[in-house]
Amino acid sequence: MQAPVTHILPLSGFRRARMLPRPGRVLVRSGQEVNPRDPIAEMNLRSQHVLLDVRKSLGISRSLPLERVLHRKAGDAVETDDVIAETKGLFSKALYSPIKGRIVSIFGSQVLIEGEGEPFQLLAGINGTVVELVPERGAIIESSGAIIQGAWGNGQIEAGMLLNLAKSPDEVLNKSLLDVSMRGAVVMSGHCAQAEALQAADQLPLRGLILGSMTADLIPVARSLSFPLILLEGIGRIPINMVAFRILSTNEKRDVTLNACFWNPFTGDRPEVFIPLPATGHVSPETDEFKPGQTVRVFSLPYAGRVGTIVELPPGNSRLASGLRAPVAMVRFESDQPIAIPLANLDVLE
Amino acid sequence: MTTSIIDAETVLALDLGSLSTRAFLFDVVDGQYRFIARGTAPTTITAPFRDVLESVHKALQHLGEITGRVLTDEGGNLIIPTQSDGSGVDRLVTTYSAGPEAQLVVAGLLSDVSLESAQRLAASCYGRVVETIGLNDRRPMAVQLDAILAAQPDIVILAGGTDKGASRSVLKLVELVLMACRVLPQDHRPQVLYAGNQVLGKKIKDALEKWTAVKLASNVRPSIDQEDIGPAQEALSQIFTELAQRNLGGLHALGMMSSVPPSPSAQAFGRMVRFFSQGENAVKGVLGVDLGASSTVVASAFAGHLSLDVFPLGMGKGLSKALQGSDLRQITQWIPMHVPEVVVRDYLWQKSLFPSTVPITTETLAIEQAMTRYLIHLVVDQSIAHWPNPALTLEPILASGSSVSQAATPAQSLMMILDGVQPLGITTVFLDQNGLAASLGAIARFNSVLPVQVIDSGVFLNLGTVICPVSSARYGTPILKIRVEYAKGEENQLEVRQGQLVSLPLHTGQVANVKIQAMHNTEVDPRGKHSGDFQIVGGVCGAVIDARGRPLTLPPDDSRRREMIKKWNLALGG
Numbered sequence: 001m002q003a004p005v006t007h008i009l010p011l012s013g014f015r016r017a018r019m020l021p022r023p024g025r026v027l028v029r030s031g032q033e034v035n036p037r038d039p040i041a042e043m044n045l046r047s048q049h050v051l052l053d054v055r056k057s058l059g060i061s062r063s064l065p066l067e068r069v070l071h072r073k074a075g076d077a078v079e080t081d082d083v084i085a086e087t088k089g090l091f092s093k094a095l096y097s098p099i100k101g102r103i104v105s106i107f108g109s110q111v112l113i114e115g116e117g118e119p120f121q122l123l124a125g126i127n128g129t130v131v132e133l134v135p136e137r138g139a140i141i142e143s144s145g146a147i148i149q150g151a152w153g154n155g156q157i158e159a160g161m162l163l164n165l166a167k168s169p170d171e172v173l174n175k176s177l178l179d180v181s182m183r184g185a186v187v188m189s190g191h192c193a194q195a196e197a198l199q200a201a202d203q204l205p206l207r208g209l210i211l212g213s214m215t216a217d218l219i220p221v222a223r224s225l226s227f228p229l230i231l232l233e234g235i236g237r238i239p240i241n242m243v244a245f246r247i248l249s250t251n252e253k254r255d256v257t258l259n260a261c262f263w264n265p266f267t268g269d270r271p272e273v274f275i276p277l278p279a280t281g282h283v284s285p286e287t288d289e290f291k292p293g294q295t296v297r298v299f300s301l302p303y304a305g306r307v308g309t310i311v312e313l314p315p316g317n318s319r320l321a322s323g324l325r326a327p328v329a330m331v332r333f334e335s336d337q338p339i340a341i342p343l344a345n346l347d348v349l350e
Numbered sequence: 351m352t353t354s355i356i357d358a359e360t361v362l363a364l365d366l367g368s369l370s371t372r373a374f375l376f377d378v379v380d381g382q383y384r385f386i387a388r389g390t391a392p393t394t395i396t397a398p399f400r401d402v403l404e405s406v407h408k409a410l411q412h413l414g415e416i417t418g419r420v421l422t423d424e425g426g427n428l429i430i431p432t433q434s435d436g437s438g439v440d441r442l443v444t445t446y447s448a449g450p451e452a453q454l455v456v457a458g459l460l461s462d463v464s465l466e467s468a469q470r471l472a473a474s475c476y477g478r479v480v481e482t483i484g485l486n487d488r489r490p491m492a493v494q495l496d497a498i499l500a501a502q503p504d505i506v507i508l509a510g511g512t513d514k515g516a517s518r519s520v521l522k523l524v525e526l527v528l529m530a531c532r533v534l535p536q537d538h539r540p541q542v543l544y545a546g547n548q549v550l551g552k553k554i555k556d557a558l559e560k561w562t563a564v565k566l567a568s569n570v571r572p573s574i575d576q577e578d579i580g581p582a583q584e585a586l587s588q589i590f591t592e593l594a595q596r597n598l599g600g601l602h603a604l605g606m607m608s609s610v611p612p613s614p615s616a617q618a619f620g621r622m623v624r625f626f627s628q629g630e631n632a633v634k635g636v637l638g639v640d641l642g643a644s645s646t647v648v649a650s651a652f653a654g655h656l657s658l659d660v661f662p663l664g665m666g667k668g669l670s671k672a673l674q675g676s677d678l679r680q681i682t683q684w685i686p687m688h689v690p691e692v693v694v695r696d697y698l699w700q701k702s703l704f705p706s707t708v709p710i711t712t713e714t715l716a717i718e719q720a721m722t723r724y725l726i727h728l729v730v731d732q733s734i735a736h737w738p739n740p741a742l743t744l745e746p747i748l749a750s751g752s753s754v755s756q757a758a759t760p761a762q763s764l765m766m767i768l769d770g771v772q773p774l775g776i777t778t779v780f781l782d783q784n785g786l787a788a789s790l791g792a793i794a795r796f797n798s799v800l801p802v803q804v805i806d807s808g809v810f811l812n813l814g815t816v817i818c819p820v821s822s823a824r825y826g827t828p829i830l831k832i833r834v835e836y837a838k839g840e841e842n843q844l845e846v847r848q849g850q851l852v853s854l855p856l857h858t859g860q861v862a863n864v865k866i867q868a869m870h871n872t873e874v875d876p877r878g879k880h881s882g883d884f885q886i887v888g889g890v891c892g893a894v895i896d897a898r899g900r901p902l903t904l905p906p907d908d909s910r911r912r913e914m915i916k917k918w919n920l921a922l923g924g
Contacts, residue, residue: 002392002408023535046500049533051492105532112492112529151703215692216673216699234703236696263703266450268397286398300707301697301714322715323758326708342708 001327003290004347006297007149007272008243010250011281015131015142020122023136027121032130034141036159036257036274039121040130041138047117050099054085055109057095066109076103084111125157125259127276146251146275148232148244150210151299153260153271156228160186160207162275164252169212169305170239175200182206186256188248190239195221202226208258210248210273212240212305228260230271238305241297243349251275288348290329296346298331303341307349308333314340358383359440360432361800362421363789364406364604365615366393366446368644369666369706370752371405373413374789375421375439376800383803388784389413392706395448401599402448430607441796444604444612445788447642449594451662452477455503455540457523459485459510464546467570468509470736471545471579474658475586476614476645477505483526485510485519491526498530503540504593506530507586508554511547513572520546524554531561541589545570545582565589583658587617610795615640618791619750620649620658625794625801626746627651635737637744637771638787639726641751643705644668646725648733650744657736661729665722665753666705669698672725683904684720684769686915689713694720715758719766722753726770743775743876748810750782760890761922764813768894772902775875776817776884780810812858814889818896821872825849829897830874831867836860851918852895856888864893891922 007014024043028034054066069085072078078097086094101115128143163185165177173189175196186208192198193215201209202225209229213236214222222229232244240248257274264270268286288294294310308331317325318340329346330338358378365372373389389412394404410421410428420437423429429438454477458465465484472479480501483494498506506527510520531539539562544554551566558564567585571577591612595602605612623638628651638649643666648659663672673695682694694717701707701718709715726749749755749767757763763781786809790801821829830846834854846852856862864884866874874881886893898918905911 002394022538046496049492049495049499051490051495051529105529107528107532112495112532114533216695217692219699235699236693238700265396266400299704300700300710301693302711304700320708320710322709322712323762324708324715324756342710344706344708345704345710 001290001343003288003294003343005284005286005288006347006349007147007284008241008247008349009281009284010146010247011144011277011279012147013142013144013281013283014147015140015283016126016128017134017138017140018122018125019134019138020136026133026136026138028130028133028139030130030133033128034124034130035127036124036157036259038124040124040141042119042121044117045120047101047115048099049104050097050101050113050115052084052095052097052111052113053109054095054111058085058087058093060087070106072103072111074103074106077101078103078113123157126257126274143274143276144279144281145277146247146273148247148273150230150232150260150271150273151234151263152231153262154222154225154229155260155262156225157257157259157261158186158207158228159255159257160184162186162188162248162252162254162256164249165189166240166245166249168239169242169245170237173197173211178204180204186210186258191237192218193237198222198225198229208256208260210258213238228258230258230260230273233305234299236301236304241305241307241349243295243297243307247275248273284350288350290343290346290348295349296329296331297349298341298345299347300345303333303339306333311338359797360438361441361443361793361797362428362439363793364409364442364444365785365789366395366402366405366444366448366598366601367615367642368395368448369393371402371409372785373406373409374784374786375413375417375419376793376804382807383800384807385784385786385804385809387413387416389416393448395598399599403600403603406600406604428607441609442604442607443610443789443792443796444601444608445615445618445792446594446598446601446612447476447615447645449476449598452504452590452593453480453502454478455481455483455498455501455506457483457506457508457510457527458546459516459519461486463574464509464511464571467577467579468507468545470577471509471570471582471586472507474579474583474616474620474660475590476616476660477590478662483523491529494526495529495533498526499533502538505586505589506540506542508542508544509546509570511550511569512574513548513569515547517547517550520550521554524557528558528561531558541565541593543567543582543586543589545579545585548572563592580656583617587614590614610792613792613795615788616645616647616649616658616660618788619647620651620656621791621794622787622801623649623748624651624654624656625791626748627656628654634743634745636746636748637730637773638748639730639750639767639771640782640787641665641722641725641749641753642668646729646751648729650733650737652738657733659729659733659736661732663725663729665701665718665725665751667702669702669705669721672721672728673698673702676724681720681724683911684723684915685716686912686919687713687716688908688912689717718753719757719762722766723769726766727772730771743777744773745777747771747773747777747779748782748787749779750785750787752785755781755783755785759923760811760813761919764816764891764894765919765922767813768816768896769902772900773816773818774820774900776815776886778815778887778889779813781813783811784809786810812887812889814856814891815886815893816896817864817866817874817884817886817894818900819846819868819872819874820876820900821848821870821897823848823870823872827870829869829872830895831869832895833865835863835865837862846895846897848897848899850895850897851921852897853891853922854893854895856886856892858888858890860888862886862888862893894922
């Protein structure tokens with residue numbers, strides 16, 4: 001059966017596509033080295049439009065052809081107060097553009113002007129090398145280092161030095177653990193259930209926060225933070241899985257990048273922690289099938305966050321304690337007896 | 351009616367859900383069409399595949415392993431038609447609910463006439479209304495334009511004017527849509543469905559066609575008092591499929607092989623429910639509920655007239671929308687053991703991130719089944735507003751979706767349906783345990799015999815006849831005296847009290863005559879029947895008398911409520 005793959009690797013090569021949602025301008029060149037906050041591409045966000053009625057504004061009759069008064073045509077760029085149309089004669093009247101922009105269309109008596117939208121820049125999100133350009137859209141960046149994919153992110157990107165506040169994977173983050181010495185750092189802890197802790201982190205401010213999990217009531221606060229927050233396991237009281245915990249704790253004091261994008265299953269974008277390392281890793285596959293010997297993680301109760309090894313894949317469906325029947329894997333956690341876990345509740349860590 | 355060998359076809363139906371892809375095989379056995387088997391695989395519409403053909407291939411492999419049939423050639427391609435060695439199938443039909451939601455802009459005139467009908471039309475598909483423009487919209491045209499552009503719509507539904515009615519206001523809306531098309535690059539322009547004043551149809555199509563694809567449909571509001579969204583629903587369904595074939599990798603290829611264009615599962619499910627409503631029991635409505643991972647479909651039909659609602663709520667990705675703004679107590683009240691509210695809330699949010707999760711423990715199963723009840727009740731409650739008479743009885747009720755069908759016992763499935771739908775009067779509850787309904791609805795477009803024969807063979811599991819009296823008597827008061835007369839002459843007499851859930855012992859298919867004497871003004875049937883004789887047929891849960899009251903209200907005290915729920919579950923053997 002097809003197995004979902006989550007990359008949690010101490011060293012891996014990887015490529016990430018960074019694309020604008022609409023055509024824009026690519027700002028990098030192939031072979032260029034980039035840092036997480038370097039802009040890759042830019043575009044103008046949706047701008048305002050203005051609709052001018054020439055006849056109405058200038059008080060001219062329908063019998064007068066519009067071409068006689070128009071000074072512009074569709075496609076022309078205009079500045080604020082540029083003349084769009086003007087009557088002739090002693091008592092001439094003029095129609096001025098109220099905004100800077102471009103004339104999109106002239107139809108009937110109407111002139112449609114599109115203003116300049118606010119510029120938006122797409123950031124690289126990781127350290128790496130631009131290996132491919134996608135015209136008008138963005139680029140593909142290649143990098144190497146540790147990668148840890150998460151389950152939930154609040155949409156921000158940032159980089160900073162990693163500080164580990166978690167003595168254990170389920171360490172709880174509360175306000176009292178944060179102090180001004182952490183300002184500008186990316187902090188890691190196990191779990192948060194306190195809105196004040198997130199708010200205190202925002203006030204310092206931190207450059208990022210990596211947690212195993214948080215409670216669902218904090219979602220609105222997390223979305224409003226000015227820095228990236230990544231949950232590695234998800235929502236609930238779930239400790240950081242041991243594989244990720246080891247990688248992160250052994251890389252304390254290194255620079256890390258957090259791309260806390262929303263998990264989009266259609267594009268494959270997931271929140272990710274990158275730790276650039278001076279070594280080259282192999283690119284891991286994006287797909288796999290379940291098989292004995294694999295390292296898997298459980299993402300639902302009652303074993304959420306636990307990492308084990310598949311020892312057997314019994315055929316057909318097995319009956320669970322809930323009374324339901326489902327295909328399972330026999331998973332051994334540390335030195336415990338193997339436990340039957342539904343395949344649907346597992347992802348493969350590789 | 352047996353099917354002649356000459357006309358018989360082997361039919362393969364594919365249903366592409368957001369989580370699972372199902373392949374159903376139908377063939378003629380002893381002169382009758384039968385459902386043979388089902389193959390399943392996780393849907394591969396998402397990264398890294400982004401192509402449904404991978405999951406279709408795996409589902410067909412699974413189907414081939416179960417049936418021993420060869421369905422694909424050495425290259426993995428589906429064999430159509432059936433070959434002399436028995437390999438392959440004659441016909442393919444595809445339904446889908448997978449894929450991202452389409453963004454819709456709805457434009458009409460009066461908010462309680464054309465705009466309302468256009469919104470109802472939009473609510474019958476897998477889309478999200480991101481902007482609404484009406485006659486009373488005070489925003490300047492340029493601001494309305496910016497709103498449409500910001501919404502980035504895939505489809506614009508344009509309605510307005512009764513036939514031979516308002517035209518100038520409708521044309522202003524067309525002007526707005528035209529402006530949007532002028533601004534947008536060609537591949538970003540929304541498709542337009544016009545379902546307003548028919549006199550303007552050709553003029554509007556001619557004006558817009560130079561800029562974008564336009565479909566015309568009958569007026570959703572041909573007169574002020576008349577609504578007819580059926581034809582527009584079909585047209586909208588076609589637009590959806592055109593969009594989906596562009597956006598869902600592999601769907602176009604499947605469409606090329608299919609006997610009819612792929613159709614959205616919701617529309618096909620609705621077709622099946624409408625078919626049921628055209629049977630003998632035309633006085634009763636028929637209700638179908640399909641609870642999926644990303645969306646839920648409620649289809650209700652009365653004598654062939656279908657009302658279809660698609661809600662962006664479900665038991666997977668759709669949970670996050672369902673949880674926002676919900677009162678958690680409305681969910682936790684259904685859990686028969688103590689589970690802290692924070693655990694319930696966090697478990698459901700986690701499930702929205704990992705929608706394929708299967709509940710392992712009794713507690714997590716109870717959480718999911720509580721949420722299922724809540725969702726069914728929420729969507730049915732909202733759909734009732736469109737019914738000709740909210741007090742109408744419904745028969746049958748058809749429930750579909752793995753949260754309902756893959757319960758640990760049939761009694762658990764029946765309880766979730768009863769607690770969610772809370773039907774009135776006498777009805778029969780069927781469970782679509784294989785998820786066939788949408789596929790049968792799609793097959794009906796080219797083969798009207800197959801669905802009838804397959805349904806007659808019992809693919810929908812009869813959970814049982816349910817009698818739901820309505821009484822204002824106090825809890826514990828006797829409200830019904832019942833005598834059950836079995837075919838072999840035995841009798842069973844019992845008294846039912848307000849608040850009780852009683853199971854009548856009947857085997858599946860066993861027919862019995864039930865004489866009901868109602869007391870204390872109890873209504874057995876909302877059509878005004880207080881007492882009488884009724885013939886009932888047993889299902890896998892026998893027959894059930896649900897005298898718990900309507901609306902179903904649970905005691906606020908936690909211990910008392912949990913004991914009551916356990917008692918009800920025990921009454922059905924669940």
